[in-house]
Each structure stands twice: as C-alpha cells, then as structure tokens.
Amino acid sequence: MEKASAEQWFRMATDELILRLREQDRAAQKWLYERYSPLMFSVCKRYLRSREDAEEALVGGFFRVFSQIDTYSGAGSFEGWVRRIMVNECLMALRKNQPLIFPGDEAEVPDHPDSFNIEADISAREILELLDHLPPGYRTVFNLYVLEGFKHIEIAETLGISINTSKSQLILAKEKLRNLMRLKGY
Amino acid sequence: MPDLFDFFKENEDKLHERPSEKVWQKLEQKLERTRRPKRRGIQFLQHWVVALLLLILIIAAVLVWHFSRQ
Numbered sequence: 001m002e003k004a005s006a007e008q009w010f011r012m013a014t015d016e017l018i019l020r021l022r023e024q025d026r027a028a029q030k031w032l033y034e035r036y037s038p039l040m041f042s043v044c045k046r047y048l049r050s051r052e053d054a055e056e057a058l059v060g061g062f063f064r065v066f067s068q069i070d071t072y073s074g075a076g077s078f079e080g081w082v083r084r085i086m087v088n089e090c091l092m093a094l095r096k097n098q099p100l101i102f103p104g105d106e107a108e109v110p111d112h113p114d115s116f117n118i119e120a121d122i123s124a125r126e127i128l129e130l131l132d133h134l135p136p137g138y139r140t141v142f143n144l145y146v147l148e149g150f151k152h153i154e155i156a157e158t159l160g161i162s163i164n165t166s167k168s169q170l171i172l173a174k175e176k177l178r179n180l181m182r183l184k185g186y
Numbered sequence: 187m188p189d190l191f192d193f194f195k196e197n198e199d200k201l202h203e204r205p206s207e208k209v210w211q212k213l214e215q216k217l218e219r220t221r222r223p224k225r226r227g228i229q230f231l232q233h234w235v236v237a238l239l240l241l242i243l244i245i246a247a248v249l250v251w252h253f254s255r256q
C-alpha cells in the first residue's frame with residue numbers, strides 16, 4: 001500500500017514537473033538540470049573525449065529537452081527520453097567534428113567471442129580512462145551497446161553502418177580494452 | 187568475477203560528475219535568447235491594447251460632452 005502511494009507521488013511529481021516545463025518555468029528547468037546534469041554529463045563524457053565538447057553537448061541537449069518538451073508523450077521513462085536526446089546530441093557533435101571511422105570494418109567476427117572477466121581490482125574511473133584510449137568508432141559502438149542497451153540493428157541504423165560492422169566494432173573494442181588492461185598490468 | 191560489459195554497466199552511477207557552473211549560465215542565456223522575441227511581441231500587443239482603450243475612452247468622453255451640451 002505504502003509502495004503504491006510512493007509510486008503515485010512520484011508519478012504526480014513527474015506530471016507536475018512536465019506541466020511546468022511546458023510552461024517554460026525557469027525554476028522547473030533549473031530543478032531538472034540539477035537533478036539530471038551529473039548523469040547526463042557522464043554520458044556525454046563517454047562519447048566525447050574533451051570536457052569542453054561534453055559540456056557543449058550538455059548545453060545543446062538540455063536546450064532540446066526544454067524546447068521539445070511537448071514531444072514527450074509520457075510513454076516510457078522520462079529519464080530515458082532525456083538520455084536519448086543527450087546521446088543524439090553527442091552523436092551529432094562527433095559527426096560534426098569529423099566523420100566517424102570504423103577501423104577493422106567488417107572484420108571476421110567470431111560466433112562466440114571469449115568472455116573477458118575482470119580479475120584485477122580496478123575502479124570505474126580507471127575503466128573510463130581506458131575507454132578514452134579507444135578510437136571514436138569503437139567507443140561509440142561500445143557506449144551504445146553496453147550502456148544504452150541498443151541492439152546491433154539499432155546501432156547500425158543510428159550510425160548508418162552494417163550490423164556486422166557494429167558487431168565487429170564491439171568485439172574489437174573489447175579486444176583493445178583487454179590489451180590496454182594487460183599493458184597497464186591489470 | 188563480472189564480465190567487462192557488466193562491470194561497466196554496474197558501475198555507471200559511480201562515474202556521475204557535476205559539470206562546471208558555466209554550463210547552466212550558457213544554457214540560461216540560450217533559453218533567454220529564444221524567449222525574448224515572444225515577450226517583446228506580447229509587450230507590443232499590450233501597448234496597442236492600452237492605446238486602443240484610451241482612444242475609446244476619449245471618444246466616449248467627447249461624445250458625452252457633445253450630447254450633454256445639446
């Protein structure tokens with residue numbers, strides 16, 4: 001009973017927030033920004049190497065959220081909708097800077113790639129630093145598949161590549177990460 | 187021992203980081219720039235409504251004065 005009531009409160013709070021956002025209420029916009037900017041900034045930083053580019057994408061992404069709030073239908077989570085906008089903004093920024101190159105395009109993809117388990121005590125931040133060493137093509141596919149939960153067909157459509165390229169980029173990204181970790185002694 | 191992919195997903199919340207203060211300032215400036223023309227439009231309309239009401243009042247006063255003299 002208590003749980004249902006908490007869920008109702010959350011739903012009401014989100015509905016109220018969206019209503020205020022539709023009226024372009026600055027306090028509501030600031031509240032939403034404060035609530036989601038740490039998460040969305042970490043999303044942007046994984047796609048765009050430099051902090052400046054990530055902050056630029058964050059400004060553009062939130063601007064889109066506020067100016068296109070009427071297009072949020074209420075189906076699906078609001079956070080997911082905001083996150084999707086941020087990812088699109090980052091992909092646009094990546095394409096604007098330079099066309100995405102996918103090294104090892106259409107490489108031989110094993111049916112059952114080796115599983116790679118973490119044996120060393122490695123922090124998440126260290127993993128993020130490792131991810132920064134990946135070429136943009138590998139990193140983008142890795143982010144979309146692992147963190148956004150995209151399927152290969154969706155990645156292929158989003159990036160305008162083949163499904164096989166998406167699969168090979170992911171496997172090559174994993175391979176590269178494994179080598180980098182070995183080099184660093186993990 | 188988690189797989190690399192699972193490890194990444196599970197630790198995502200640890201990577202959250204607050205952006206610098208200037209990000210909100212930039213965003214607010216961008217929002218202001220798009221809001222101003224609308225405001226100016228409304229203000230312009232409000233001035234016209236006030237001017238029209240004043241004109242109607244003046245005409246009404248003149249008419250009342252004119253007919254009361256007759």
